[in-house]
Amino acid sequence: GKSSINGFLEDYAFSIEAFVHLYENTFDIEYLKLAQKLADYSIAHFYDKEKGYFYFNSDEDPALVIRKIEKSDNVIPASNSAICRALFELGTLMYNKEYLTISDQLLSNSENLMTEHLPYASNWSIQLLNRSHNFYEVAIVGKDADQMRNDLQKNYLPNSLFLGSTAENTELELLESKWMEDQTTVYVCLDQMCKAPTSDLSKAMEQLVKE
Known part of the structure; x- marks a missing residue:
């Protein structure tokens, strides 16, 4: 059925x-x-550009005396750190500069929290690691892309996102012009710049673990 209440930012x-x-x-x-x-709805109805943070409730909810901005991580991540990481991951896969810019702004605005209250900034700190160290886009294209993805994901690769296609047509920019007939290929990319393509899983892993 249809929900009768609006979702919060964390949702x-x-x-x-x-x-x-x-x-x-x-x-x-x-x-x-x-x-x-x-993501587009969240930015339109939760985000305050001047404050550089998202409110916990949307502007479509009944007016409150104060709209809460949740910054500190606790038992579960703060809604702002969660949306920060979510926009980073989605923006990376879709090459959406708006998502990445907002994510980076959120992270920058939370530097003092990480410096002065680290126990309450665990999720923020994970995103800081993502932005301060190499973070890879792993593009896999070819008829065996699903199997190759599954094989690569058997390894612990927290600093990477996977995207791919088993067909030549694709809607993602990073996958364009990468199809090779009768061959499944891995492209390890960093900030949209891809290393030499390979069909060898061991070579792909070498590219992922080499700084």
Whole structure:
């Protein structure tokens, strides 16, 4: 059925992240489209450009005396750190500069929190690591892309996102012009710059673990 209440920022942030991870494990572009719709709604109805943070409740909710801005991570991540990471992951896969800019602004605005209250900034700190160290886009293209993805994901690769296609046509910029007939190929990319393509899983792993 249809929900009768509006979602909070954390609902949108965790849903975006979930759809991104579903895409990574299926290469079904429809999951990214759903994540994009939620991200656009979140920016339109929760984000305050002047403050550089997202409110916990949307501007479509009944007016409150104070709209809460949740910054500190606790038992679960703060809604702002969650949306920060979600926009980073979605923006990276879709090459969406708006998402990445907002994510970086959120992270920058939270530097004092990480410096002065680190126990309450665990999720922020993970995103800081993502931005201060190499973070890879792993593009896999070819009829065996699903199997090759599954094989690579047996390794612990927290500093990477997977995207790919088993067909020549694609809607993602990073996958354009990468199709090779009768061959499944891995492209390890950093900030949209890809290393030499390979069909060898061991060579792909070498590219991922080499700084």
